[in-house]
Amino acid sequence: MITLQMLLVLSGLLFAIAVAGIFINRKNIILLLMCMELLLLSANMNFVAFSRYLGNIDGQVFVFFVLTVAAAEAAIGLAIVVVLFRLRHSINVADISSLKG
Amino acid sequence: MLVQILFYAFALVLLAAALGVITVRNPVHSALCLVLTFFTAAAIWLLLEAEFLAIVLVLVYVGAVMVLFLFVVMMLDIDIEKLRSGFTHHWWLGMATAGLLALEIVGVVVARGLSPQMDMKAGATPLPAGASNTTELGMALYTRYLYPFELAAVLLLVAIIAAIVLTMRRRRGLKVQDINAQVAVRREDRVRIVKMPAEKAAAEKVP
Numbered sequence: 001m002i003t004l005q006m007l008l009v010l011s012g013l014l015f016a017i018a019v020a021g022i023f024i025n026r027k028n029i030i031l032l033l034m035c036m037e038l039l040l041l042s043a044n045m046n047f048v049a050f051s052r053y054l055g056n057i058d059g060q061v062f063v064f065f066v067l068t069v070a071a072a073e074a075a076i077g078l079a080i081v082v083v084l085f086r087l088r089h090s091i092n093v094a095d096i097s098s099l100k101g
Numbered sequence: 102m103l104v105q106i107l108f109y110a111f112a113l114v115l116l117a118a119a120l121g122v123i124t125v126r127n128p129v130h131s132a133l134c135l136v137l138t139f140f141t142a143a144a145i146w147l148l149l150e151a152e153f154l155a156i157v158l159v160l161v162y163v164g165a166v167m168v169l170f171l172f173v174v175m176m177l178d179i180d181i182e183k184l185r186s187g188f189t190h191h192w193w194l195g196m197a198t199a200g201l202l203a204l205e206i207v208g209v210v211v212a213r214g215l216s217p218q219m220d221m222k223a224g225a226t227p228l229p230a231g232a233s234n235t236t237e238l239g240m241a242l243y244t245r246y247l248y249p250f251e252l253a254a255v256l257l258l259v260a261i262i263a264a265i266v267l268t269m270r271r272r273r274g275l276k277v278q279d280i281n282a283q284v285a286v287r288r289e290d291r292v293r294i295v296k297m298p299a300e301k302a303a304a305e306k307v308p
Contacts, residue, residue, distance in 0.1 A: 001224040002108050002148060005210060010112050010145075012206030014119055016199040021123030023195025030128055030174055034135050037166070038119055041142055048151050055226035057241045060234075063154050064242065067161055068253040072260035074166045078173045079267040085177045086270075 007049035014042035029084075029091045033077050040070045108148055115141040128174045136167045149225060153235045 018038035025031035044063045051059025085091055118141060121134035139162040146155035228234075242250055 002104060003222050003224065004220075005222060006108065006112075007145075007149075008210045009207050010115070012210065013116055013203055015206065016203035017116065017119045017123060019202055020195045020199030021119075023198060024123055024192055028128065028179075030170065030177075031123070031131060034122055034131060034170065037135065037162075038122060038138065041139065045142060045145070048146055048149060048154060052149050052151060052225040053223070057237050060151055060154055060238055061241050061246050064157070064238070065249060065253055067154075067157060068257060071161055071166055072256055074169060075260050075264045076267070078169055079264040082173060082177070083267050091177065091179060 004049060004053045007045065011042040011045040011049070014045070015039060018042065027092050027094065029081055029093055029096075030078075032093070033074065033081075037070065037074065040066060104148055108145065111141050111145050111148070115145065128179065129171065132167060132170045132174055135170070136163050139163055139167070150228060151234060153238050 018035045021035035021038065022032060025035065044066055047059045047063045047066070051057060051063075081091055084096070088095055115138060118134045118137040122131050122138060125131045125134060139158055143155040143158040143163075146152075146158065
C-alpha cells in the first residue's frame with residue numbers, strides 16, 4: 001500500500017533536487033528549462049497524490065492543465081533559445097545582459 | 102506488498118534519474134535522464150491508478166517535449182566545456198538550499214502531517230468496481246471544466262503561432278517565385294514592339 005506520506009516525501013525530494021539543479025547549472029539555459037520541468041513534475045505528483053487520496057478528480061484535471069501550460073512554455077522557451085543562439089552564438093545565461101543598463 | 106516494493110524501486114530510479122539530469126556534463130545525456138525521470142513518474146502514477154495522466158505524461162513529455170529538447174540541444178552547436186567551466190562556483194549554495202528545502206518538506210510531512218483530519222498513513226481511496234479513470238476525468242473535463250479546457254486549447258494555439266513566428270526567418274538574397282506578380286503581369290509589361298525602318302539599301306546590295 002502506498003501511503004500519502006511516501007508520495008509527499010518523494011515529491012519533496014524531487015523538488016529539492018530540481019532547485020539544486022537550478023543553482024548548479026546556472027550557465028546553461030537549456031538545463032535551466034529542464035530543471036523547471038522537474039519542478040513542475042514534482043508539483044504534479046502532489047496533485048495526483050492528493051486527488052487519489054481525497055477521492056476527488058479535480059486534482060487530476062488540474063494536472064492536465066499544468067501539462068498543457070508546461071508544454072506551451074517549453075515550446076516557446078526553446079524557440080526563444082534558438083533565436084538567442086542565432087543572435088549571440090551562445091546560450092550562456094551570463095551573456096544575456098543587454099537590459100542591464 | 103508488491104505495490105510497495107515497486108513504488109520504492111520506482112522512487113529510487115526517479116530520484117537517481119533526477120540527480121543525473123542536474124549533474125551529467127553532456128546536455129544530451131541530461132535530456133535522456135529527464136526522459137527516464139518522466140517515464141518512472143508515469144509508472145508511479147500508474148501504481149496510483151491515475152492511468153490517463155500516466156499515459157498523457159508519456160505521450161506529451163517523452164513523445165513531444167523531450168524530443169523537442171533533444172532536437173534543440175543537438176541543433177545548437179554548444180561548447181559544453183565552456184558552459185561547464187564554472188560548474189562548481191555556486192554548488193555549495195545550491196546544495197545547502199536544496200538540503201534545507203528537503204529537510205523542511207520531509208520534516209513537516211513526516212512529523213506532523215497536514216491536518217488532523219487527514220490520515221497520512223492511509224492508502225488511496227479505493228475506486229468502485231468497474232470505475233474508469235479516463236471516463237471520470239472526461240466527465241469532469243467536459244462539464245465543469247469545459248471553459249478552462251477551451252482556454253487551454255487557445256493557449257496551445259498561441260504557443261504554436263509564437264514558436265513559429267519566433268523561429269521563422271527570411272534569408273537575404275534568396276530567389277523566390279512571386280506568384281502574385283506572375284499572375285498579375287500584362288502583355289505591355291513583357292512585350293516591347295520596336296519599330297525599325299526597313300534597311301532597303303542593304304537589301305538592294307545583296308543580289
